[in-house]
Amino acid sequence: MKLRHIIPATIILTVSTIITGSAVRAQSGQQTINVTVRPAQTAEERVADEIKAKELRKAAEEKLAAEESARIAALSPKALLSSARTIYIESNTSFFEPVQMQNALRKREEFKRWQMAIVDGWDKRNIADTIVEIDRPLFTYTFTYKIADRRTGVILATGKITAFDGNAAAPKLAERIIDEIRNSRAEKSENR
Numbered sequence: 001m002k003l004r005h006i007i008p009a010t011i012i013l014t015v016s017t018i019i020t021g022s023a024v025r026a027q028s029g030q031q032t033i034n035v036t037v038r039p040a041q042t043a044e045e046r047v048a049d050e051i052k053a054k055e056l057r058k059a060a061e062e063k064l065a066a067e068e069s070a071r072i073a074a075l076s077p078k079a080l081l082s083s084a085r086t087i088y089i090e091s092n093t094s095f096f097e098p099v100q101m102q103n104a105l106r107k108r109e110e111f112k113r114w115q116m117a118i119v120d121g122w123d124k125r126n127i128a129d130t131i132v133e134i135d136r137p138l139f140t141y142t143f144t145y146k147i148a149d150r151r152t153g154v155i156l157a158t159g160k161i162t163a164f165d166g167n168a169a170a171p172k173l174a175e176r177i178i179d180e181i182r183n184s185r186a187e188k189s190e191n192r
Contacts, residue, residue: 080149081180081181086129091133098134101173104171130149133146143161143172
C-alpha cells in the first residue's frame, strides 16, 4: 500500500525537477542586480523641495500671464471694434430692454451698410464679436453703456446719456454706439 502512494509522489517529484531544471537553463548564467539605498529626506529637504516646486510653478504661471497680457495688449480696442460684425446686447437694468436697443440699431443706415448682425438670446451670446452692456443706476436718468470684446474682455468703448426712460434712451444710445464704431473705422460722420 505504501508503494502505491510513493510511486505517484515520485513521478510528481521527477516531473517538477525536470520542469524546474529547464526553467533554470532558460535564464542566463549571470544576473546583476544593483540596489541603491538612500537615506530618507529630512524634513528640511522636503520643505526646500516643495518651496522650489512652488516657485517654479509660480514663475511658469507668471510667464503665461505675461504672454497672454502681451497678446491682448497687441490688439488695439480700435481695431477690435472696427472688425466687429456681430453684437450681443445685454441690459443690467429693469428700465431698459435689449430689444429697444436692437430696434434702434436696426433703424440706423450705418448698421445696414456695415452689414452688422445682432445676436439675441443668452445661449447665442458666445457667437457675438462684441457685447454691449446697458445699465441705469437707481434714482437717476443716466443710462450707461459699455462695449467689450467677447473673446478678450477688452473694453472697447464706454459712455453715458441722459434720458427719461428706455424708449427715449434707445435712439440716443444707438447714435453713440454707431459713433464709436464709425470713429474706429475712421469714417466721417454724415450728420456733421
